[in-house]
Amino acid sequence: MTHMLGHFGRRLAYKVRRKLAPKTIKLNGITLTADLQDVPKGIRKQLYQKNYESQEFLLVREALMPADRVLEVGAGIGFIGIACARICGQDNILSYEPNPAMKPVIEKNYALNGMRPNLRSKVLATAPGEVEFFFDEEVLSSSLIDRKHGCATRVAADAISEVIENYKPSALVMDVEGAEIDLLRSCNLRKINKIIIEMHPHVVGADKIEDLCGFLDESGFSIVRRIGKSYYFSR
Secondary structure, eight states, X not given: OHHHHHHHHHHHHHHHHHHHOOSEEEETTEEEEOOTTTXXXXXXXXXHHTOTTHHHHHHHHHHOOTTOOEEEEOOTTSHHHHHHHHHHOGGGEEEEOOOGGGHHHHHHXXXXXXXXXOEEOSEEESSSEEEXXXXXXXXXXXXXXXXXXXXXXXXEEEEHHHHHHHHOOSEEEEOOTTTHHHHHHTSOOTTOOEEEEEOOHXXXXXXXXXXXXXXXXXTTOEEEEEETTEEEEEO
């Protein structure tokens, strides 16, 4: 009965927010823009439902410590990056987001929380230069992998191996819509202690996710916790 009442309450709250259409939403203490001039309808719906990137948020909060140095691969609208910055400090997180439309949104969300992002508007790939990137109008499915959601554009790329070598992160936070399979295999993970990652079996296949988990196990990582498609690996 309590569960049903809770579900009803959440649905009612969502309907109220949808009716009132607030321009900002506070999610786990973080203020985010919900203005349709900034975010597409799909993301606004998740913000109004208070479930946007909820699994990754829980794992980041569990995994990170103030001494960590974070490389975020796929910043989205900046929510997870802000959560990381609140734990580790804004100077200890470097974020990559290749979608140029997200840059002002990320900057706005950081500013709403009294911070500024350390943001590179590039894609992280297996090699530097330019790569083909597939932009989705709804943002959520933009990827190095063609998911048939949008058109291809050439974008500037940094090599993840070089960024890890130079930036020296202790933690990786990754949401790259299937590109995790190749990215994690292409870099030296010896000085990485924690990986928080959203897997995408519906994009690459469950067998490749299983193979990647095996690769990380051989590299000294164990699964600490899994919530849905989000994993927290640690040494």
